[in-house]
Amino acid sequence: MTRSVSRRSVCSAGLALLAVAPAALSGAAHAQRGAAPITVVVPYTAGSAPDLFARLLVEHMRQLSGQTIIVENRVGASGNLGTLSVARAAPDGTTLLVTANTIVMNPSLFKSLQYDPVKSFEPVAALVNANFALTVNAGLGVATLAEFVAKAKAAPTLINYGSPGIGTPHHLCMELFRRKADIALQHVPYRGLAPAVADLAGGHISAMFMQINAATELARDGRVRVLALMGSARNPVAPSVATFAEQGITDVDVDNWWGMFAPAGTPAEVVKQLNARVNEVLRLPEVQKAMETQGQAAMGGPPERLKEIVDTDRVRWAEVIKAANIALE
Structure with a gap:
């Protein structure tokens, strides 16, 4: 198999998502022009599936709000560098994290992690699951x-x-x-x-x-x-x-999911506003169609839904990692 074929197979989902044009939304009721710009950190390489979805999400968030929002890839250490940078950012809603479920796996894989998926972040919204x-x-x-x-x-x-x-x-x-x-x-x-x-x-x-x-x-x-x-x-x-x-094989009903987080201490009202905006994007028919054609599903819901997922999966994967004796430095 040639390298070009493998890339096509792996990346088709994300590329299809980017092909979706933003909705022609007036944004008048939501306009926040003049507000501080938002940076959405993705701790994975440009072109990865979470990155491409984050860019689709951000493009529609910009259309809805009129606010300046950018995606920044901060890559390294299995996603830990970018994740840590958000944990250390000012808790004012201007720095956000879009990450995959590795955020709940890494605490059991790395002996000296400098962030905690529960204590270091406020859950904003569950975004996508991908079977x-x-x-x-x-x-x-x-x-x-x-x-x-x-x-x-x-x-x-x-x-x-x-x-x-x-x-x-x-x-x-x-x-x-x-x-x-x-x-x-x-x-x-x-x-x-x-x-x-x-x-x-x-x-x-x-x-x-x-x-x-x-x-x-x-x-x-x-x-x-x-x-x-x-x-x-x-x-x-x-x-x-x-x-x-x-x-006939039970207890493996898990999904590969992505979520949005803010630094711990971000005011509840800011989290609520961000959650509402994300849910608005996830409800857009063109966004849902783009995900469905790639085998993905929009999640959404209140921040508590993402918190529950984090709490459940952190325990689940800790058990798997311990049983398999897996460790990373």
């Missing part, structure tokens, strides 16, 4: 989840799986599934998602978790098969792909 799917190379010779589990149990050293790196959501989701299915798999960490996807399609690794839209795109030419979907319900992008629970 992960178990995807295998067709050459493995399995067509169902049951066959995959049976093959892994029969030959514990046979099946390996890839991820974009140690401690990434893709890695931890496989560890969660592996424990629930009581199977042994060999981990092959890569430096980034694209080379892992390329090696899966090329048959150099047997399996991996990836977002459902990328998985179904790769499956079109028959080189990979999509066996099961994480989450509590099937995804409209691939309605024929059953969830893990439907196939």
Whole structure:
């Protein structure tokens, strides 16, 4: 598989989101021209899925409010550098964080983290969830989840799986599934998602978790098969792909989610205003359509919804990380 194919498979979701033109909104009722500019920090590289969604969100927020809002990528240390910069920012609503669920995973992965996902931030809004799917190379010779589990149990050293790196959501989701299915798999960490996807399609690794839209795109030419979907319900992008629970493996109904946070101490009224603006964008039909076509779903709701997700997932992933003895420096 060529590098260009792997990039197309991985990045199609985000590129489609950027193709959505902002709504032609007057913004008169919401105008905040003259207000202090807002910086939305994304702790991932430009062009990553969270980054591209953040830019779509910010563009519509600008249209609604007339306020200056920019996206800034502060990359490094598995997302910790950008996240820490927001934790240390003034709690006045002018510096915000859009991040993935790594914010609740990293405290269990790094021994000396300088921020806390609960104490260092105010949750603003849950943004998006994006279902992960178990995807295998067709050459493995399995067509169902049951066959995959049976093959892994029969030959514990046979099946390996890839991820974009140690401690990434893709890695931890496989560890969660592996424990629930009581199977042994060999981990092959890569430096980034694209080379892992390329090696899966090329048959150099047997399996991996990836977002459902990328998985179904790769499956079109028959080189990979999509066996099961994480989450509590099937995804409209691939309605024929059953969830893990439907196939007899429970307690893996987790999603890859993104959320918006403000520094701890940000006034409740500021958080409330930001939450209302974000929810307004998430309700826009063109934004919802863009996400749905990529297998993603708008979340939204009050800040308390994001807080509940953080509290639940922090405990869940801490248990997985401890059981798998995973640690990063």
